[in-house]
Structure formats: C-alpha cells, structure tokens
Amino acid sequence: MKVKNIVEGLVWESLERVLDTKPDACKCDKCQADIVASALNHLPPKYVVTEMGETIARAGGLDHRVRTAVLVALAEAVELVTSRPRHE
Numbered sequence: 001m002k003v004k005n006i007v008e009g010l011v012w013e014s015l016e017r018v019l020d021t022k023p024d025a026c027k028c029d030k031c032q033a034d035i036v037a038s039a040l041n042h043l044p045p046k047y048v049v050t051e052m053g054e055t056i057a058r059a060g061g062l063d064h065r066v067r068t069a070v071l072v073a074l075a076e077a078v079e080l081v082t083s084r085p086r087h088e
C-alpha cells in the first residue's frame with residue numbers, strides 16, 4: 001500500500017496540454033519539472049491510499065473543480081518559469 005497525491009499525477013497529465021497553448025514556453029526536462037513543482041505548490045494536495053492500478057481510476061473521479069484548478073495553476077506556473085527559467 002502506498003500514499004499518493006493524485007493531484008501530482010493530474011498535473012503531469014495536464015502539462016503537455018497546457019504547454020501546447022504556450023508556444024514560447026521552454027519544454028526542457030528542467031523547466032517542465034519546475035512548472036510541475038510550482039503548480040503543485042499552489043494546489044491543495046489530495047492524498048489517497050493506493051494499490052497498484054487503483055490510482056488512475058481514482059484520479060478519473062476527481063472533482064471538476066480540481067481539474068480546473070490544476071489547469072489554472074499550471075498556466076500560472078508556465079508564465080513564472082518562462083519569465084525566470086533556471087536551465088543552463
């Protein structure tokens with residue numbers, strides 16, 4: 001059994017979609033990780049106890065408001081990281 005923040009999975013899933021709408025954003029691994037970390041710092045975590053395979057089903061049942069909050073937090077995080085990228 002593991003404890004997992006399902007919001008984190010949702011942020012990673014949504015990242016590509018948000019980056020597609022931001023052509024100026026850097027898409028290197030470091031910036032993507034910075035974007036995810038920044039977004040997660042602005043989102044309330046939602047922890048579940050999981051066994052293998054169970055996580056995706058639970059994430060699918062996430063509240064619509066949580067999904068919207070994830071997209072908003074990601075869009076803001078992209079702006080932040082794009083204005084101050086930490087890559088070499």
Ligand SMILES: [Zn+2]
Pocket residue numbers: 026027028029030031032085087
């Ligand atoms: Zn970068």
